Amino acid sequence: MxxxxxxxxxxxxxxxxxxxxxxxxxxxxxxxxxxxxxxxxxxxxxTPPPSPAPPPVAAGRLSIPLPTGPQAPSHARRATAGFLHRSWPSLTQERCDDFLLIVSELVTNAVRHARGPSTLTLTTASGALDIAVTDRSRALPAPRTPDLRDGTGGMGLHIAEDLGGRVFTEALSGGKCVHAAFAVA
Incomplete structure (x- = not known):
């Protein structure tokens, strides 16, 4: 009602x-x-936070270079959907959509702020999923207040945390890798 x-x-x-x-x-x-x-x-x-999903069938890893520009997020979502379907057939559509949203947000951040090549790496193991986006910028991301008025962002890292992810950044010699790690078992 x-x-x-x-x-x-x-x-x-x-x-x-x-x-x-x-x-x-x-x-x-x-x-x-x-x-x-x-x-x-x-x-x-x-809606309330999603329920834990059954673990993936087997440990798996996918690492793909992403195109530069606005086509990168859609390319990353398609690759992620295929990977999750193959490695985690028992994953609910709702949880799969959550993970696709996170991939889209992290890749969009790389496109907007790093302005260069990036790589998406997905790893499943022991009931966990790590979504990682590597780019060549050394500037570390910081959560900021979402801009709801002009639509200029600020929501991606918050969304990942709200959906149960642990967001962290790994500094690399040639840039950084932003992770959203989910314990889903």
């Missing part, structure tokens, strides 16, 4: 764990692009 009356909030967390949390209210001014205009009703649906 959703209470759609403006100014009303319904919290369904006390019900089943997988039931979405639904809030209704009015759109604040300065809301993100695509939202209702200020003062108009809006509904936000969030």
């Amino acid at each position: 959703i209470d759609r009356r403006p100014g009303r909030t319904r919290d369904f967390r006390a019900q089943a764990r997988d039931t979405p949390v639904v809030t209704s209210g009015t759109t604040p001014s300065g809301a993100c692009h695509g939202a209702a205009s200020p003062g108009h009703p809006m509904t936000t649906v969030t």
Whole structure:
């Protein structure tokens, strides 16, 4: 049941764990692009953190060089989807989509901030997944306040952490490697 009356909030967390949390209210001014205009009703649906997925069938690794430019994230998502399908057939579609989102976010960061070749490496072992993107920039990423007004980013590292990942950066002699590691067993 959703209470759609403006100014009303319904919290369904006390019900089943997988039931979405639904809030209704009015759109604040300065809301993100695509939202209702200020003062108009809006509904936000969030779901609880995903349940642990069964472990992958076997340990595996995929490392691919990525094209430079805007086609890199889609190339990385396609390669990741194929890898996860082969090495982890019991993975739910929802969790697979979570991992594809993280891949897209990390690769987009490399394209936007490193401006050069990058490599995607996926590793599954013992119920864990490591998503790693290596680039040639030595500038370390830092979480920042998301820019919801102009859509200029700031959400990728937060999204990875919100989905259960441990985000860390490994300094390399020729750049860096940003990891999002998930213990999923």
